[in-house]
Amino acid sequence: MTVRILILALMVSSIAVGQESDSAVARKIFTEALTKGQSYEMLEYLCTRIGSRLSGSPQAAAAVEWSKQQMEKYGFDKVSLQEVMVPHWVRGASEYAVIVNSKAIGSREVPVLALGGSVATPPGGITANVVEVQNFEELEKLGKKAIQGKIVFYNRPLDPTLINTGSAYGGAVDQRHDGAKFAARYGAVAAIVRSMTTLHDDVPHTGSMGYDSVGTKIPAAAISTNAADLLSSLLKADSDVQFHLELHCETLPDIKSYNVIGEIKGSEFPDEIVLVGGHLDSWDVGHGAHDDGGGCVQSIEVLRLFKALGIKPKRTLRAVMFMNEENGMNGAKEYAAQAKAKGEKHIVAIESDAGVFTPRGFGIYSEGDGLAKIQKWRPIFEDYNVYQIEKGWGGADINKLKDQGTVLVGFRPDTQRYFDLHHTNSDTFDKVNKRELELGAATMAVLVYLLSEYGL
Amino acid sequence: MTVRILILALMVSSIAVGQESDSAVARKIFTEALTKGQSYEMLEYLCTRIGSRLSGSPQAAAAVEWSKQQMEKYGFDKVSLQEVMVPHWVRGASEYAVIVNSKAIGSREVPVLALGGSVATPPGGITANVVEVQNFEELEKLGKKAIQGKIVFYNRPLDPTLINTGSAYGGAVDQRHDGAKFAARYGAVAAIVRSMTTLHDDVPHTGSMGYDSVGTKIPAAAISTNAADLLSSLLKADSDVQFHLELHCETLPDIKSYNVIGEIKGSEFPDEIVLVGGHLDSWDVGHGAHDDGGGCVQSIEVLRLFKALGIKPKRTLRAVMFMNEENGMNGAKEYAAQAKAKGEKHIVAIESDAGVFTPRGFGIYSEGDGLAKIQKWRPIFEDYNVYQIEKGWGGADINKLKDQGTVLVGFRPDTQRYFDLHHTNSDTFDKVNKRELELGAATMAVLVYLLSEYGL
Known part of the structure; x- marks a missing residue:
């Protein structure tokens, strides 16, 4: 019994000394x-x-x-x-993006950044009608007929109720990473995505994206959350609103x-x-x-x-x-x-x-x-x-x-x-x-x- | 035994329901x-x-x-x-503070804010020699002979090793709150204090101060931490460096x-x-x-x-x-x-x-x-x-x-x-x-x- 107590005492004291030393x-x-x-x-x-x-x-x-x-x-x-x-991707000259000829506000330039790895638009850019979706299920439901020749606009926001913002990012970033890839499969000419932030502001957020290894590569860019809110509200009133996008990026060897x-x-x-x-x-x-x-x-x-x-x-x-x-x-x-x-x-x-x-x-x-x-x-x-x-x-x-x-x-x-x-x-x-x-x-x-x- | 288990089960379940509801x-x-x-x-x-x-x-x-x-x-x-x-204290016109005629750098204006409740300097300000101290014990040790007619400069920094910055503030703020009061007892003409921050920058921090209810009230101000570091280093090389201070503040009814x-x-x-x-x-x-x-x-x-x-x-x-x-x-x-x-x-x-x-x-x-x-x-x-x-x-x-x-x-x-x-x-x-x-x-x-x- 005394031996056990002694051993216990030694263990406790060595732990105590060890801990104290680590703390020190x-x-x-x-x-x-x-x-x-x-x-x-x-x-x-x-x-x-x-x-x-x-x-x-x-x-x-x-x-x-x-x-x-x-x-x-x-x-x-x-x-x-x-x-x-x-990889050696370069952004090139500044991007340019415009909401074109909306009935409510006419044309409006919006803050934009090409996504990393995106191809450029053709010289002079792309102008097309816009289809807004919240996720890939909506995209699939709309199908080729609704998407063909259009710009797909991914606009699902980060969930602000999540306490760790990383989880909110994780729940939205598929739109940025895979948006162009999936949109291209339905014949879209470009993809734009709401920036990955809970803020409502004018700052676009770039980030990585991927293409299918075969098939068409379409230009992809992020617009600011304020621009996304504006575009979405304009589209609700007038589904014919167009969007113009110019990207000058390029992937070098x-x-x-x-x-x-x-x-x-x-x-x-x-x-x-x-x-x-x-x-x-x-x-x-x-x-x-x-x-x-x-x-x-x-x-x-x-x-x-x-x-x-x-x-x-x-x-x-x-x-x-x-x-x-x-x-x-x-x-x-x-x-x-x-x-x-x-x-x-x-x-x-x-x-x-x-x-x-x-x-x-x-x-x-x-x-x-x-x-x-x-x-x-x-x-x-x-x-x-x-x-x-x-x-x-x-x-x-x-x-x-x-x-x-x-x-x-x-x-x-x-x-x-x-x-x-x-x-x-x-x-x-x-x-x-x-x-x-x-x-x-x-x-x-x-x-x-x-x-x-x-x-x- | 079964009754006890039942009661226990009921207690556990009611706690669980209560907690769940609070969490919801x-x-x-x-x-x-x-x-x-x-x-x-x-x-x-x-x-x-x-x-x-x-x-x-x-x-x-x-x-x-x-x-x-x-x-x-x-x-x-x-x-x-x-x-x-x-109380109705007003700052008045902007303060003005200058390190005067140092041998090393000549004169240099420094960022300053009067402390809240301070009296003004006489018109044209005060110019005097400076005594740097770290605490009230040093002040007491120096005594009236060393302090009389001078500006006391409190320069004990916040302790950056404290993890909660509030504790660091608590360990330094006596200089700001009581500095003028104690300095006045030894015949100082003004008190200046290092700003209450762990940063090294050019931003002065104001704050409350108190005077003795009887006795002389001397002007008191905070200078930025960079200014405090500069003044301290100049004083080390040349104890005759002077400081000029102009405060225009006033306590109204x-x-x-x-x-x-x-x-x-x-x-x-x-x-x-x-x-x-x-x-x-x-x-x-x-x-x-x-x-x-x-x-x-x-x-x-x-x-x-x-x-x-x-x-x-x-x-x-x-x-x-x-x-x-x-x-x-x-x-x-x-x-x-x-x-x-x-x-x-x-x-x-x-x-x-x-x-x-x-x-x-x-x-x-x-x-x-x-x-x-x-x-x-x-x-x-x-x-x-x-x-x-x-x-x-x-x-x-x-x-x-x-x-x-x-x-x-x-x-x-x-x-x-x-x-x-x-x-x-x-x-x-x-x-x-x-x-x-x-x-x-x-x-x-x-x-x-x-x-x-x-x-x-």
Whole structure:
């Protein structure tokens, strides 16, 4: 009995000491990030000196070189480039879109952005009647007779009653991604889509789209939510309203680019890799500040915090800037393929690609007990107002590691403002709050520390 | 045994039904707030049509009339004005502050705001040597000989390592509030204080201050954090650097104003009052958007949500716009005094006065088991990402009800951006996010609903 009590006492005390020590490390990490953090200065350079970084652009190339030098400057053990071929789509001259000759208001130019990957309109543009639909079922019901020769207008809004705006986005984005593909099957000449935001404003949101590999490719663009509301109301009164669309975009041959990988070698289990990353490419509008410059600089900052605080991780840490998340995922695919080929063991991968607002938690995908293990550390995070450690899906880039048994962790910041900015000219450096960015980096660094200490 | 199981089963099922029903009401409240909410439109009017609303100003009077009409328009059972005399301080012509003839950079004008309640400088201003201190202990140690005839410069920054910025503010604001009072005791001719923010920028932050009731009153002003850093670095190299300060502010005779009170009568316990409020006055800079126009429109919105959804509260609900929180608290004092005189029973009072960012929870002061009772409802709030239901202090206005046994609840939004804006020209309508504002109103409405159903 006394022995059992003794053992119990020892266990409790070792847990207590362990926890205290982890909490103390967490406190050091937050203090360093909030007082000497470098994520904000890094992001300022990436956003205001380099700018938006669509795959294949000169800015994407500059960002590759910059992030490599940045990680070398911080003295990571190894910094390398991983070659990958990426799509090279260019927007060309500004788009032009007009509601034509409506009975109520005459003609009205509306804010528009081509979707990434769209083909151009013929020179001079397309002018056609408009068919508004809310979803693909409506499209199918209307059929070829109603659609042929027309512009299909997808106008289902994001559901504002969902608390996490990402869920609202997820419930609407099929219109943007697959709208042109399906409309083309019914003979439409173009597709326009309501911008993916709960805001009612004049800012169009671009984003990825896909075509059928065979068949006609029709131009596709997003119009602002105010423009979508206007067009919809005009169509209700007058179904003959026409729409004019001019896109000048073009897909050039694939071009060579790189993932950028920084590494700190693990002292005890160097073969077990803890990855933290974001994507270095962005859309070609704004600065790609929240999406995903912020996630990149946070990932670099996580490893820098280890260096600055002299923490030697037991497992190997990698900061990975994935290339081409926005329009191809080629960087993520290449990274996962090479990891598999080399037999690398990524025990866990964390991605910050949901904006860099105040950290709220992590969304975790694990086929084993990874979620439960991470949830046990929740008390450490609660000291920093981070409560949501829940089942989730990970992130677009890291999910390519899913079939290698890697536990996938999506960093979850506050979501309310993200889709005000996402894929727009408004996603600029000034929209990022320094403390929120730093708190996110520190939150991830603490998780990386715990994972590198205890594994999964 | 079977009877016990039966009773247990009945208890469990009634709890389950009760919870489900409360959750369903919560869902309705959030849906209404996010789809047909009126807080944002109200705030736009209050901020951009009326503007900043310092006690005694014409704008404060306009805000009283506007909020009364607004609540009448929504059909609350009773809307009334509660007369209260308030201080009437005016800023006068713009302040002017200059670092004078430093050896390193010559003279440099710096951003400055008089503190609320400060006396003016003599015509032409004050020019004097500067003594920098971090706290009152340093001031005392320096003593009259070192301070006499000089300008005392309080330069202790907010602690950036604290996660809740309110705590950082609380740890520094004594310099602003009491700096002039203490400096005057040692013969200083003026006091300047580093602005109360963790940012390093050019925006001065005003705020309240107090004088000794007898003795000399010296002018007091806040300079921007960048200016404070500059002045401090110049003083390190050259202790003879002088500072020139011109303030044109003035305290006029007290003037009549009002608290504005809207009420929905309780159907079962009309004598038990559940109060939700904010303060209608603001500083005379910016729009007073986050501080505290947002809290006012959220409070009105809480009662409007009950009307819109046809929910008849069992207890009486009051939305109270307190007057004069910023520089006197006279509205809160009057409200509490009248409540006491009339024998009114405020079972709980909720205040939104910490900005209108994404809701994180409530900080609760209760001498009984109020905190524990409210914490039992936490699962309902977690559906809306609201986790922090913790011990707290309430709010400045509602705290005047403390000695009447009222449970005090401070609404807690995310704190990271608040002190970027607090008491500055930057606290404008465009800094408020519509969804964040609406989520806050809905979160408080759900708590008000539960309190009105179950009491405390």
